[in-house]
Amino acid sequence: MSKAISFLDLDKACDDGLLVSFDFDKDFYPSPEGVLASKDFFTETSNKCLVGNIIFSWNYGYNTEVFSTGPRPSSIEDFFDTVKFPGKRGIYTNARTNLEIALLADGVSTSAVYIVLENQTGAVERAINKVKALCEDPNGGCIFWSYGSKPAELLMSKEVVMSTAWSNKLFIAEIAKKEPIKQVWNGQVMDYEYFAIVNGSSNQEEAMNALRYFTSTEASATLAKHVPYAPWRNSALDVIKESEPWYKDGKTNILPYIPSSRYNTYRYVLLNYDYWANYESDIEKKWKNFKKNLK
Secondary structure, rough: OOOOOOHHHHHHHHHHOEEEEOOOHHOOOOOOOOOHHHEEEEEOOOOOOOEEEEEEEEEEEEOOOOOOOOOOOHHHHOOOOOOOOOOEEEEEEEOHHHHHHHHHOOOOOHHHHHHOOOHHHOOHHHHHHHHHHHHOOOOOOOOOOOOOOOOHHHHHHHHEEEEEEHHHHHHHHHOOOOEEEEEEEEEEEEEEEEEEEOOOOOOOOHHHHHHHHHHHHHHHHHHOOOOOEEEEEHHHHHHHHOOOOOOOOOOOOOOHHHOOOOOOOOOOOOOOOHHHHHHHHHHHHHHHHHOOOOO
């Protein structure tokens, strides 16, 4: 298995001149209203060799038939509440994003999650123990998943009452397959991808022209016609809003399913890849030990 390139590797590659360093406001188009690219991006990046591509979400979903009467889950706290919502949960097999949602459910604010993880002794254990309590609860229990379509399968078979998942997979289940699944965005962890260009590569000018187009307001908005990834440009959301229903079926308003839309950004954590690059190896050892010793 190949090792994923970490943000620390990318930072070094940029510092060493292996990647093209961008001047965001000169190299990329402004918004249609003239907002400079750097001000139109969803968030800043400390690495000048990376420009944002898409944003997707780790959230959770439930089968609406399971909760056809009474209250329905609506927050990340509900995912861990086996008194109000008894039943098994689907949990991603690795630690990444599970620590974040566990701390949110344990009372840590969205802005403090990584501050706590990096600076408070025992924070990783605190998060793992939150998941452990859920998995060992007689009213709860956990089934671990490792591939994208599994959460919806677990929900539809009713093996679990809720499952964490990638937002686009829940969207496919609900919209494309018409399955009784609903997403909960409260406590979502936003994940993202970047573009980069190798410095001195052949066709570098053509690559830059392509990247300039891909990151434009219009092109990034068009992607959401096919899959509800969030565009890196804030102005792309305005294009979508003005043109709803935007999804390719011609009838689905897509904004409620896009992670960065105003519907879904009231409580979220932006994944910190630098944190995971520094600590993932040690965390995964603790996480695997927790899974191995589950009662």
